[in-house]
Amino acid sequence: MMKKLKWGILGTGRMADIFVTELIQLPEAHVVAVGSRTQKNAETFGVKFHIPERFGSYSDLVDQSSADIIYVATPHPFHKDNTILALEAGKHVLCEKPFAIHAGEAESMVTVARTRGLFLMDALWIRFTPLMQWLKESLEKGILGKPGIFSGAFGYAMDFDPQSRVFNPYLGGGALLDVGIYPLSTSVWIMGNPTETVSLATLGRSGIDERTGILMKTADGKLSVLYTAVINRTPYDFTVMGEKGMITVHGPWWHQNSLTIYQGSKKQLVKHFPFKNRGYGYMASHVMTCIRNGQTESPIIPHKETLTIMKVMDQIRQQIGLKYPGEA
Amino acid sequence: MMKKLKWGILGTGRMADIFVTELIQLPEAHVVAVGSRTQKNAETFGVKFHIPERFGSYSDLVDQSSADIIYVATPHPFHKDNTILALEAGKHVLCEKPFAIHAGEAESMVTVARTRGLFLMDALWIRFTPLMQWLKESLEKGILGKPGIFSGAFGYAMDFDPQSRVFNPYLGGGALLDVGIYPLSTSVWIMGNPTETVSLATLGRSGIDERTGILMKTADGKLSVLYTAVINRTPYDFTVMGEKGMITVHGPWWHQNSLTIYQGSKKQLVKHFPFKNRGYGYMASHVMTCIRNGQTESPIIPHKETLTIMKVMDQIRQQIGLKYPGEA
Structure with missing residues (x-):
């Protein structure tokens, strides 16, 4: 057993x-x-x-x-x-x-x-769900040819509340770290490491980013277009566009169970995937498999990629002027 | 008569x-x-x-x-x-x-x-269609509260062809001027003039922009997130996000006849609008009305706004390094 x-x-x-x-x-x-x-x-x-x-x-x-x-x-x-x-x-x-x-x-x-x-x-x-695992594998097999553009958003609308973690710089508040990381990390996973990143944000009443837009480009010209917010609800889906068409993963991010594949000018195929509970179980099972196998990092989110994502977020925060208390 | x-x-x-x-x-x-x-x-x-x-x-x-x-x-x-x-x-x-x-x-x-x-x-x-006229008026009346984010895309997939106007720098080729202008000009119309613009692009084999991403911000912090391409098909819709919800105008751009209003967390309302032929007739009728009224410019797309859009496109081209033959 x-x-x-x-x-x-x-x-x-x-x-x-x-x-x-x-x-x-x-x-x-x-x-x-x-x-x-x-x-x-x-x-x-x-x-x-x-x-x-x-x-x-x-x-x-x-x-x-x-x-x-x-x-x-x-x-x-x-x-x-x-x-x-x-x-x-x-x-x-x-x-x-x-x-x-x-x-x-x-x-x-x-x-x-x-x-x-x-x-x-x-x-x-999110990358451990059946849908995302299928997507990653299918893109690697060339379902869209070479991917060219990734677009994705994740923002929610809260009324400004200085007591809330979301608006509190001492608790690392703001859109980028809270939910911007979803489209950002998904883009890094699917398109590769960016070599150029530019961003613009609305820093709000408490100094955290209330809205942020991000563009990233890889060395081979793949473009990512991302945005996030804590004061505006956004669409919750993302799209990968390649030479042979595009795939839209239908939101919301917290329940990824269907996507649409667009190939040629008319062809559309909707695919459905299992999705249990809120999706955290897939990740937890993966973690336990890694540990039982004696692995010290996950092949799906290796340390190197975690560090890349953190470095990109640092760069974005520098561009938009978002510092947390205690940062130089 | x-x-x-x-x-x-x-x-x-x-x-x-x-x-x-x-x-x-x-x-x-x-x-x-x-x-x-x-x-x-x-x-x-x-x-x-x-x-x-x-x-x-x-x-x-x-x-x-x-x-x-x-x-x-x-x-x-x-x-x-x-x-x-x-x-x-x-x-x-x-x-x-x-x-x-x-x-x-x-x-x-x-x-x-x-x-x-x-x-x-x-x-x-596009701004002369019944849908767009309704949208502009409804946003001004505050249907979404203060608008915060505009996102939109328009890109199509062509195989590289140096003979095509699209890829020919001597004919002003590239995504931005050809179709990027759709989400860009719509964003300027709806969100106002940007005071900050950043962009990233993939300049292709003939030197024109094959893919371009654009972020714009107004003086009061409204954010626009746009992208365009001539080698990747993109979604053809756009979304305006405000304090009270969001409105997605369903694509394609060349046939704008429906939108969805999202208010609160669940409420969705789909609205349909008339749309005749390919939509150019609405503009032509407006032009004739202006001329019969003795107007020398349109109140819907005044000269000043045309110049703003051209200046923003100049700035983007400078950022992405896209020069046309004969430009300094």
Whole structure:
């Protein structure tokens, strides 16, 4: 029988709730521990999900729990410290997106994982879904000939609220890191690393990017056109255009189960794919497969690509003038 | 009874054919003359559309025909000279898009029209359709609150052909001037004049832009995200996003007859609009109304906006390194 992997959950916010709801349904996963900044929150979360080990601090979670892997679900600015804390306690780590605030943080996280020989992955869950795996493979087989343009958006509309994480620079707020990373990381995955990036943004009342547009180009001329927002709802789909036609992956990003292939001038083919729950299970299963295989990074989102994405986001933030507290 | 306006057609290429097919169906229009570089082409075109006056040169057309207005349908690099030729002969002019190769040409065209007190308009036909007129008015009334993001694309896929106008720098080839102008001019119309523009392009085998991405921002932070291509088919729709939701105008650009209004998280309303033939008739009727009213420019596409669009295209061409023969 397959050995169950033991998970510890670091953080008890909204993402932890959503992810664990799905994780506990996987037969190969056993959620054994939860850690929060307060014992009370750890208890509430533990009771809700029947998690036996409950810790009132992150240090206790990583030092005392029986978990093999820690899922880091805290706000962005804490990812680096929380991840390194877990790695140094000998735990594998799955870290929520964005992986870190900037590439320097990401590099230090990767260095610790490599030094310790532990598994570490950026939780870019969407590329593990059946649709995205089919798309990536089909593009590599040349379904559209050479891809030429990627376009994608992900933005939502919130009323300005200085209390919200989304608008709070101290919590790494703004559109780019929160949801812009979806089209951006998908573009890097499908089109390759950009060698040129330009961007424009509307920095809002609290200094974070309320809207951002991004253009990227690879060395061989492939173009990506992306935008994101936290004050405007956008379409949630993306399109890959190649020599032989185009494929639109229908949104929303959080439920990718159909796409349309356009070939020639008229031909359209809609394809449907399985999509379980909110889609996080595909990623969690992949993580457990990697760990059981003794891999320290995922072939689907290797460290190098995580670092590329972080560097591109750093470059965009420099162009649009978005600095987080404490950054030079 | 409404006095018929007499049209002369300058150029007998594909656009002339398409436009005249529609123009002859309008009761207030009388196509009286056609001019071509050869008498043979003028005769062929004249016979096809029952046009009585047929001229083997553009000078003869503007000097000898009884036309009140000349429709300039030659390739882009000839728009300036052809328009000025007609204006100096005392004719009103409707000039195909792009209005000119660069803003300097456009300025000289506008100056001649103003000096002579003649009507001159940039043939950006799409904004005259019932759908676009409804959209513009509804946005001004606040249907989406303050608009925040405009996204739009128009690209088609052609195999590289150095003989084609599209790939020929001597004929003003490339995506931006040919079809990029559709989302660009629509964005300027709806979002206002940009104060910042950045762009990236793939310059192709003949030096023209095969793919171009454009970001624009207005002084009050409204963002536009646009792309175009001549070697990749793109989606043909556009979306305006505001505080209260978004409206997607369904493509293709050449047949805009429906849009979807998204308000709140779920509400969707599809609206349909009349759309006659290929849509050029709405523009032609507007032109005739202006001329009958003694107007020398259109309130819907005034000279100032034509010049703005040309200046933005100049700026984009400078950023992407696209120069046409003879440009400094």
